Amino acid sequence: MTAIPILFEDGEALVIDKPAGLPLDRPRAGGRSLDDHLEDLRLGFQRSPAPVHRLDRDTSGCLLLARNPKALKRFAAAFEERLVEKRYLGVVAGLVAEDAGTIELALSKVSTQKDGWRMIPARKGKPAVTHWRVLDRQGGLTLVEFRPETGRTHQIRVHAASGLGTPLLGDPVYGSGKGGPGKGASRTLLHAAGLTVPRGDKPPIVATSPLPADFAALGFSDG
Template sequence: MTELAILFEDAEALVIDKPAGLPLDRPRAGGPSLDDRLDELKLGFQRVPMPVHRLDRDTSGCLLLARNPKALKRFSAAFEEKRVEKRYLGVLAGDIVGEEGTIELALSKVSTAKDGWRMIPARKGKPSVTHWRKLDTRGGLTLVEFRPETGRTHQIRVHAASGLGVPLLGDPVYGAGKGASRTMLHCAALAIPREGKEPVAATSPLPADFTALGFQDG
């Protein structure tokens, strides 16, 4: 079992570098999850730290955990009030038109017996905003920086597929699920402001499966 890298640590916050493939909650079918690893993240504290936000199983990178209930409440409020800066990097399964822009596509959850649940663009859905910038194109793939303003489920994945017209490489739900062993999305940086204190700020290096495609951050 690989050790979880700590990207930021103080008395009220931890930011870990979540590996791709590790779900936050215990899967119904069994198998490892972050739930099983929280004890080892006490790091001398009595309380088990609690995740403040969510990353999909496949998504790697910065994940914030609160080390006490008061911090969890404050950090959760910062996410709700859109005061958290989030920077994601994604590899798209093709080239895109334009260099940068903003995607505003409201999202709604749908469920069918055949396909299970997924998020779709819907006029009556929840407002969802993502700013994006093209960073590099290699071998017919595109590295894009995403800065989501809102934090809807699967927001970047749907905004890539439906807003930019090209899904994330390896995405089995909104794309063909080919070309990579996972959905190629990485939370590269996170910054949360705090009153009277330095912000919680962390950056996560680009994972090996991104650099194997020839991409570099920045």
Template structure:
């Protein structure tokens, strides 16, 4: 497994995270990004640290900070919603409308039988996702998502509730069929910086999206 570098300067790296690679070591064991960070030093003394999270199945733009000061500033930017995030997802059915905003608060629940998941709950944490329909093919829909907040599984839960169809391949909020993974891709990331050029990165459309006949454009 090799990493494609989408952006690089003295304080930041953006990598195209492969689908299937978790950020932390799984309970069942196995390789994770944590095990590979030393490979991303590129001559720096410290290994870079992830600033935000992507689900194991989600591919695309992941920002890494190359020093503690940058990590603190980038983390604050995410917290203050000063980051533009663009995702692409394949919804497992047709959807009505061309675009809109999903505003559904989310809360975490867990059970011994099913493990943990996120649910829509009035008393949950606010979650806002803007969306736009890009294409339809063979009963599937390619959707652009621009989350305003960064709740766990936000796009996955919002898609399932708002459209009546989960993302293709989602085993938690859908039936897990149709794809080997949940088809969600972090296609773009922009982080503004005071006194510096913004970090701007774009990750190419993955092969499993293209195999369904979709293109990003």
């Protein structure tokens, strides 16, 4: 039995409920990562599963793992071709006035010695499209559903900060970090709530992850 909850399982795929704070890659400074769990996630299979896409360290929720190289290649192509439906929930550090919309802001990576690297909106960057709608407003915060069409690095984080004008609560790079007095967050509040991956003639991979406790503690519910 693995310590990480499994949301979907069959002969070629696993979807795990990745905990917030668990990076996919081993941190330079050391510490645990997804690699420490891959042996347990074999679940009797010959190979350890491999992640198909990426979630930031702070982001919780649905992460697709492939159980063999052929499946890995096929699933990666589905992401590349924008065939995968992804649903994220995010708490933004402010009240969003409108109820729904689409953000189209191309993104580019920049790096400075002082601040390290980050993504910024840039006309000549890679196209990035995110559909969003407000689910709830509580205590000066807004629960937003994000459905990204593209899968750029930090896309939702930058689109919230620069597209909505309100960063994700707790975001140390694109926001103010902890969120201010009475609105603390121990992480960037972004959650991969749902994933649907088409597989041709086979039934699609469908997974949903329940709302995390730190979202619920702010008075939000998914529904």
